[in-house]
Amino acid sequence: MTDEEGIEELVKFAESYPDEALSIKKALVSLDENQEGEQVTRTLLLLADPSGDTWEVDHISELRRTLGRKATDLELPPVTLTLVAESEREAIDAFAS
Numbered sequence: 596m597t598d599e600e601g602i603e604e605l606v607k608f609a610e611s612y613p614d615e616a617l618s619i620k621k622a623l624v625s626l627d628e629n630q631e632g633e634q635v636t637r638t639l640l641l642l643a644d645p646s647g648d649t650w651e652v653d654h655i656s657e658l659r660r661t662l663g664r665k666a667t668d669l670e671l672p673p674v675t676l677t678l679v680a681e682s683e684r685e686a687i688d689a690f691a692s
Contacts, residue, residue, distance in 0.1 A: 598626055601669035602636075608665050609640060616654045618643035620681065626672065634672035638662060644680045 596604075602624045609622035621641040629635045642650070655678070663674045679686040 596669065598671070601666075601671045602626070604669055605636065605638070605662070605666055605671065609638065609662060612658065612661070614654055614658065616646075617650060617658055629675070636666050636671045636674045637677070638674050639677045639679065641679050641681065644682045650678070 605624050606622045609624070610619055612619050619640050619642055623639040625637050627635055627637045659674070659676050662676065666672070666674045
């Protein structure tokens with residue numbers, strides 16, 4: 596599997612993530628390097644606004660673990676995760692494509 600195929604598969608997987616507390620609207624995934632120069636899979640997720648002040652830590656932790664395992668299965672580098680709420684209008688521009 597190529598990196599591009601792995602990225603496409605991870606996007607589909609993220610966008611179909613089955614957790615009612617985390618409604619993922621869109622995912623953007625790319626390969627990049629972290630500050631130490633190590634390869635990472637950058638994952639940017641647009642989520643429906645949380646019902647309270649923020650999303651529950653348990654749900655985010657499970658999402659992070661699940662996406663990390665899937666990236667490993669797809670032979671992609673470790674996942675970094677950035678969450679953006681729909682109400683954060685200035686951040687939504689990244690999802691416009």
